[in-house]
Amino acid sequence: MSVLIFIDINEEGAVKKTSLEVLTYGARLAQQLGVPAEGLVLAPVKEDLAALGKYGVQTIHQVQNEALAHFDAQVYTKAIAQVAEKTGATVILFSNNTDGKALAPRLSARLKAGLVSGAVALPETANDFVVRKSVFSGKAFADVKITTSIKIITLNPNSFTIEAGAGTATVAPAEVTADLPKVKTVSVNRQSAEVPLAEAERVVSGGRGMKGPENWGILEDLAKALNAALACSRPVADAHWRPHNEHVGQTGGAIAPNLYLAIGISGAIQHLAGVNRSKVIVVINKDPEAPFFKAADYGIVGDLFEVVPKLTAAIKQLKG
Amino acid sequence: MKILVCISKTPDTTAKIAFTDNNTKFDAAGVQWIINPNDEYYALVRAIELKEADPATIIHLINVGGADSDAIIRKALALGGDEAIRVNAENLDSFGIATQIAQVAKENNYDLIFLGKETIDYNGSAVGGMVAELLDLPYISLATKFELNGTTATVTREIEGGEEVCEVSLPVVVSCNKGMAEQRIPNMRGIMAARTKPLKVVEPAVSDALTEVAAFSLPPAKAGVKLVDADNVQELVRLLHEEAKVI
Numbered sequence: 238m239s240v241l242i243f244i245d246i247n248e249e250g251a252v253k254k255t256s257l258e259v260l261t262y263g264a265r266l267a268q269q270l271g272v273p274a275e276g277l278v279l280a281p282v283k284e285d286l287a288a289l290g291k292y293g294v295q296t297i298h299q300v301q302n303e304a305l306a307h308f309d310a311q312v313y314t315k316a317i318a319q320v321a322e323k324t325g326a327t328v329i330l331f332s333n334n335t336d337g338k339a340l341a342p343r344l345s346a347r348l349k350a351g352l353v354s355g356a357v358a359l360p361e362t363a364n365d366f367v368v369r370k371s372v373f374s375g376k377a378f379a380d381v382k383i384t385t386s387i388k389i390i391t392l393n394p395n396s397f398t399i400e401a402g403a404g405t406a407t408v409a410p411a412e413v414t415a416d417l418p419k420v421k422t423v424s425v426n427r428q429s430a431e432v433p434l435a436e437a438e439r440v441v442s443g444g445r446g447m448k449g450p451e452n453w454g455i456l457e458d459l460a461k462a463l464n465a466a467l468a469c470s471r472p473v474a475d476a477h478w479r480p481h482n483e484h485v486g487q488t489g490g491a492i493a494p495n496l497y498l499a500i501g502i503s504g505a506i507q508h509l510a511g512v513n514r515s516k517v518i519v520v521i522n523k524d525p526e527a528p529f530f531k532a533a534d535y536g537i538v539g540d541l542f543e544v545v546p547k548l549t550a551a552i553k554q555l556k557g
Numbered sequence: 558m559k560i561l562v563c564i565s566k567t568p569d570t571t572a573k574i575a576f577t578d579n580n581t582k583f584d585a586a587g588v589q590w591i592i593n594p595n596d597e598y599y600a601l602v603r604a605i606e607l608k609e610a611d612p613a614t615i616i617h618l619i620n621v622g623g624a625d626s627d628a629i630i631r632k633a634l635a636l637g638g639d640e641a642i643r644v645n646a647e648n649l650d651s652f653g654i655a656t657q658i659a660q661v662a663k664e665n666n667y668d669l670i671f672l673g674k675e676t677i678d679y680n681g682s683a684v685g686g687m688v689a690e691l692l693d694l695p696y697i698s699l700a701t702k703f704e705l706n707g708t709t710a711t712v713t714r715e716i717e718g719g720e721e722v723c724e725v726s727l728p729v730v731v732s733c734n735k736g737m738a739e740q741r742i743p744n745m746r747g748i749m750a751a752r753t754k755p756l757k758v759v760e761p762a763v764s765d766a767l768t769e770v771a772a773f774s775l776p777p778a779k780a781g782v783k784l785v786d787a788d789n790v791q792e793l794v795r796l797l798h799e800e801a802k803v804i
Contacts, residue, residue, distance in 0.1 A: 335714075
């Protein structure tokens with residue numbers, strides 16, 4: 238028996254921040270269950286995997302196979318299933334990010350293992366495997382019981398604090414048989430954002446109140462000062478002021494940063510559905526009746542074109 | 558070309574969320590039900606666009622649910638589906654729903670299976686991947702563009718911080734995201750035609766639930782907004798630094 242944690246690797250061969258959250262979560266869960274925590278890496282990696290032991294994982298299974306050089310959910314699932322079987326994994330964990338959302342359901346169907354996607358906490362007790370997840374677009378929680386012997390969980394980004402200790406993991410090569418991928422990657426187009434939106438702890442988001450794409454410079458300055466990612470509301474993405482992958486809301490992405498700054502966004506219910514799991518919400522809007530103020534922790538009623546540059550300057554001053 | 562579009566019935570976005578039976582069931586009193594927006598705006602409309610480009614295309618709709626799903630199924634038919642299949646089963650988990658969809662798909666040999674990236678009630682993003690695995694088909698999740706060239710599809714999908722373009726041969730399962738298509742409103746001709754389009758009700762295949770909801774709860778209420786004067790942004794920075802400790 239073990240807890241097996243899928244470790245996501247980015248284009249640069251580095252471990253994604255969301256994987257560090259899942260490693261911490263997995264190590265805590267393994268402790269609860271009294272079994273080892275083990276990691277699994279399928280993609281080429283440039284990092285020292287043994288160092289991931291500081292998050293509480295004892296062994297990292299590293300698969301090096303050319304068929305896995307590019308992500309393909311079908312091929313990856315078969316590889317993960319083989320490692321899970323060899324290691325006797327009874328709990329398999331993923332981040333609830335783009336890859337986790339493609340892999341975990343496939344693996345669930347393959348292994349007939351119950352899946353809770355978008356978990357926000359550890360199971361309350363190890364014996365009665367009930368996991369809390371966010372439902373109704375962040376408007377409620379469901380406590381979901383997994384009734385199968387093998388359990389799969391995807392953890393929502395930013396819902397578990399990364400904890401690092403002093404351990405070192407053993408890196409063990411693992412062999413799998415892998416088919417050639419049926420999905421061929423043609424090109425990858427990454428935005429040059431320094432902080433990926435899904436992983437960002439702070440997010441600066443703009444709405445129609447920004448009046449046009451030419452005004453985004455003041456938000457970029459603020460985001461830079463805060464080391465934050467940029468986001469936008471649906472009308473902004475629809476008007477092509479900003480790329481679709483920055484759109485947060487019910488039909489865009491759902492995020493849960495520590496700080497969400499909503500600037501010139503009225504706060505339609507569909508927008509709130511994507512951001513209401515943010516720990517702290519700050520709203521800047523000249524309309525005091527904007528519905529977003531009801532969901533906010535802090536707010537400024539004022540002209541964003543005057544307030545935002547002052548806010549950026551004040552943050553820079555704080556950071557010295 | 559045969560396309561299967563999976564549609565789910567969800568509470569309207571603005572529905573009040575409440576629970577009954579000691580917080581174990583969703584309180585449906587007064588709730589308006591809609592087609593899950595991701596299934597409707599993106600999966601169904603993109604399928605309709607493909608049919609418009611090639612009129613020989615057939616669009617089947619599938620819903621797993623009780624007779625109370627028929628209203629949203631008729632709306633989907635009014636938008637442009639050719640015929641619908643409702644698997645008469647309720648309260649299944651994602652795996653149970655995927656099993657029913659896969660069973661119908663196996664009997665009909667679809668070239669494409671489309672569904673929304675997730676439902677807005679359970680937010681699971683699970684059914685598409687499960688269907689693909691049960692059918693041993695490739696799966697492309699979070700697709701923002703889908704183009705067909707014969708039996709090859711070029712699909713753009715969302716990845717962290719950007720997008721990826723990939724190619725795949727049909728058949729394939731695709732979960733659809735914003736960007737695939739734009740919402741449409743059914744016209745009177747579509748609504749009239751939908752009344753006579755076939756809506757077949759089939760009994761479910763045997764499937765096991767792998768999970769069950771033990772209880773629902775609502776998040777704690779917010780304390781209320783703390784307003785800061787627009788001329789005193791230093792105070793907001795102080796609050797975020799000292800009180801909220803987020804900067």
